Amino acid sequence: MKINRLDHLVLTVNDIDSTCDFYQKIMGMEVKEKEGRKSLHFGAQKINLHQKGKEFEPKAAFPTPGSGDLCFITDLRVEEIIQILNSGNISIVLGPVERQGAIGKMLSVYFRDPDDNLIEVSKYQ
Numbered sequence: 001m002k003i004n005r006l007d008h009l010v011l012t013v014n015d016i017d018s019t020c021d022f023y024q025k026i027m028g029m030e031v032k033e034k035e036g037r038k039s040l041h042f043g044a045q046k047i048n049l050h051q052k053g054k055e056f057e058p059k060a061a062f063p064t065p066g067s068g069d070l071c072f073i074t075d076l077r078v079e080e081i082i083q084i085l086n087s088g089n090i091s092i093v094l095g096p097v098e099r100q101g102a103i104g105k106m107l108s109v110y111f112r113d114p115d116d117n118l119i120e121v122s123k124y125q
Contacts, residue, residue, distance in 0.1 A: 013051065073122055077123065081109050099122065103124070109122075
């Protein structure tokens with residue numbers, strides 16, 4: 001088996017609407033709804049959302065809000081990322097800091113989403 005790319009992942013969240021609001025307003029993702037299920041879209045990927053206690057089957061063995069640690073890549077300058085976070089009253093956990101990504105060095109800023117998932121937004125150098 002040789003994996004080519006990640007198609008989607010699932011986040012279990014406390015409140016789907018507040019999650020959608022955050023990822024749409026702060027992260028610039030598109031919210032789509034199909035058959036009563038909401039998902040977040042960016043590039044050629046998506047994040048499916050499961051409401052805590054109402055997860056779809058099959059699901060992770062222990063679905064828990066706040067257990068995610070996700071890194072997203074942007075073309076924005078780090079200063080622009082910080083400006084967007086500040087304008088949305090989002091506290092920065094760490095950064096900007098240099099990190100090693102999948103294909104090279106990047107500059108990263110860390111913060112949390114409404115469920116306390118750790119979000120890293122990075123720009124490759």
